[in-house]
Amino acid sequence: MRRIASLLALLSMSGCTVGPNYQRPPPASDPTGDYKETTGEVDGIEFRPALPRDTIDRGPWWNMYGDPTLDRLMADVDVSNQTLKENEAAYRQAVALIRQSQSGLYPTFGYTGSVSQNSGRTGNVSSGTLTIGTGSSGNSTGQYALGGTLSWELDIWGSIRRTIEGNAALAQASAATLASARLSIQSSLATAYFSLRISDERAELYRRSVAAYAQSLQIVQNQVNAGTASGLDLAQARTLLEQTRALYVTEGATRAVFEHAIAALVGKMPAELRLETEPTPPDVPTLDAGAPSSLLERRPDISTAERDMQANNAQIGVTVAAYYPQFTFDAGISFLSTMLGNLLQIANAVWSLGPSFAGTAFDGGARAAQVEGARAGYDKSVATYRQTVVTAFQQVEDALAQQRYFTMQEDIQRRAVASALEAEQLSLNQYQAGTVAYTTVITAQTTALSAQQTLINIRLNRFSTSATLVTALGGGWREQDLPPLMPVMPKTVGKPTPVKKSWWPF
Numbered sequence: 388m389r390r391i392a393s394l395l396a397l398l399s400m401s402g403c404t405v406g407p408n409y410q411r412p413p414p415a416s417d418p419t420g421d422y423k424e425t426t427g428e429v430d431g432i433e434f435r436p437a438l439p440r441d442t443i444d445r446g447p448w449w450n451m452y453g454d455p456t457l458d459r460l461m462a463d464v465d466v467s468n469q470t471l472k473e474n475e476a477a478y479r480q481a482v483a484l485i486r487q488s489q490s491g492l493y494p495t496f497g498y499t500g501s502v503s504q505n506s507g508r509t510g511n512v513s514s515g516t517l518t519i520g521t522g523s524s525g526n527s528t529g530q531y532a533l534g535g536t537l538s539w540e541l542d543i544w545g546s547i548r549r550t551i552e553g554n555a556a557l558a559q560a561s562a563a564t565l566a567s568a569r570l571s572i573q574s575s576l577a578t579a580y581f582s583l584r585i586s587d588e589r590a591e592l593y594r595r596s597v598a599a600y601a602q603s604l605q606i607v608q609n610q611v612n613a614g615t616a617s618g619l620d621l622a623q624a625r626t627l628l629e630q631t632r633a634l635y636v637t638e639g640a641t642r643a644v645f646e647h648a649i650a651a652l653v654g655k656m657p658a659e660l661r662l663e664t665e666p667t668p669p670d671v672p673t674l675d676a677g678a679p680s681s682l683l684e685r686r687p688d689i690s691t692a693e694r695d696m697q698a699n700n701a702q703i704g705v706t707v708a709a710y711y712p713q714f715t716f717d718a719g720i721s722f723l724s725t726m727l728g729n730l731l732q733i734a735n736a737v738w739s740l741g742p743s744f745a746g747t748a749f750d751g752g753a754r755a756a757q758v759e760g761a762r763a764g765y766d767k768s769v770a771t772y773r774q775t776v777v778t779a780f781q782q783v784e785d786a787l788a789q790q791r792y793f794t795m796q797e798d799i800q801r802r803a804v805a806s807a808l809e810a811e812q813l814s815l816n817q818y819q820a821g822t823v824a825y826t827t828v829i830t831a832q833t834t835a836l837s838a839q840q841t842l843i844n845i846r847l848n849r850f851s852t853s854a855t856l857v858t859a860l861g862g863g864w865r866e867q868d869l870p871p872l873m874p875v876m877p878k879t880v881g882k883p884t885p886v887k888k889s890w891w892p893f
Contacts (some may be wrong), residue, residue, distance in 0.1 A: 404545025405711070406704020409697045411553075415773040418679045418780065420770070424684055425676065426787035448862050449577055451672045456665060457580050460653055464572055467654025471572065474565040481558035488554050493548040501532045531730050534721035541716065546708035553701035559869050560694035566687035566864050574858040576652045581850035583645035584667040586638055589843050593635035596836055597755055600628040603815065603832070607825060620825035631836070673790055673848040676783055685861035686779050690869060692772040699765040706757040712746035779859065787812035787855035793849045799840045807835040 449461050505528050542548055602625040610616030650660040666748055719739040724730045814831040817823040
């Protein structure tokens with residue numbers, strides 16, 4: 388029996404694996420050369436990245452902003468965000484599925500047992516009367532049974548191994564999906580955080596403007612009292628003041644919405660989070676995107692699509708294996724006795740041992756359709772992978788263009804703000820001197836306020852674009868950060884090698 392078991396194990400471990408072996412297909416186009424949107428000049432201003440490096444720093448990429456509050460909020464994401472916990476649980480499910488499919492490589496042992504009490508009555512019937520016999524026939528008899536079974540499906544054609552390969556690829560895809568979710572949440576948190584800080588900056592602008600317009604209103608009131616100005620000037624000054632005060636009040640609602648969004652992203656109720664007013668970081672970092680060819684290993688969503696391709700490729704092998712017969716080795720032994728003390732004696736044993744095989748001779752084309760469907764599924768995943776790559780490059784190019792133009796736009800707008808503020812002060816001085824009408828002051832004040840609003844919005848665009856570019860480049864993630872594939876053919880029977888868990892924070 389040991390020889391038979393050794394032979395079957397050898398057949399199972401050394402059997403062929405039908406179906407195509409996986410080879411990563413190339414993208415639809417060759418990602419070589421440079422990114423398109425990396426250089427340019429507007430109005431004599433040439434763009435140069437402020438942080439020239441070929442990759443984003445590994446780990447906490449948001450440290451480049453130098454904001455301790457943002458650092459603390461990012462740490463809360465890994466601890467409390469429920470979307471990440473959902474994706475992490477999905478990954479653990481995928482790992483469990485690998486272990487489940489690996490169990491098919493090993494034999495299954497079963498056991499049975501029973502204890503029963505059977506009646507021993509006998510008798511005869513005469514003239515419709517039942518006569519009970521004497522002796523042992525009037526007693527009950529105990530019966531004891533104990534048995535064991537062994538069943539081993541031999542993976543001659545590699546169906547189980549292809550299933551393991553596919554499940555392992557899906558587990559890696561799930562891990563990459565988790566990384567994508569984390570990066571997306573981090574980017575959304577950075578965007579919401581800077582939106583809140585810009586809202587604080589905008590509110591401060593309105594507060595200063597309200598104070599300045601109140602002074603202007605008092606100047607006009609003094610002119611009216613002196614008889615050198617009309618009520619129209621006073622009404623115009625009061626209108627601008629109240630409109631700006633309304634903007635200041637409305638900005639409070641805008642800030643509250645961003646604060647609530649931040650609370651949700653860090654897994655807290657809005658009432659549990661309160662962020663005090665703090666200044667926006669003075670500088671917005673700009674980034675060098677590096678070599679386009681490295682993007683394929685830096686985007687977790689690309690890795691997800693690529694792992695799905697391998698899983699679909701393995702499924703082809705599973706469907707092809709259905710053409711061949713399935714070999715199974717079965718063994719069983721049962722002991723049956725009326726006395727418990729004699730149950731395990733050889734004389735009471737009944738055993739069976741031997742291989743069997745089964746196959747399908749005719750199925751009306753079902754297996755051919757399954758193989759065709761599996762190949763179509765693989766082709767679909769290839770198209771999805773290539774489109775994911777194209778979309779990734781589009782997102783990087785978009786973010787690079789926005790980074791470049793917003794940076795140059797801010798330089799130009801700062802000059803516009805300086806000119807508008809100068810014009811505002813000059814118009815107010817000339818009004819007090821009586822050389823211009825108050826409409827000139829109102830126009831200059833409105834223009835200055837609008838220019839400062841535009842500058843603040845440009846800064847928000849730059850902060851949002853920097854977070855978007857980091858996300859488009861994959862953050863600090865690398866394809867080698869994926870957990871290792873589970874071993875397809877373990878050297879010894881036992882527990883499968885566990886996936887390293889040090890790479891995720893839960």
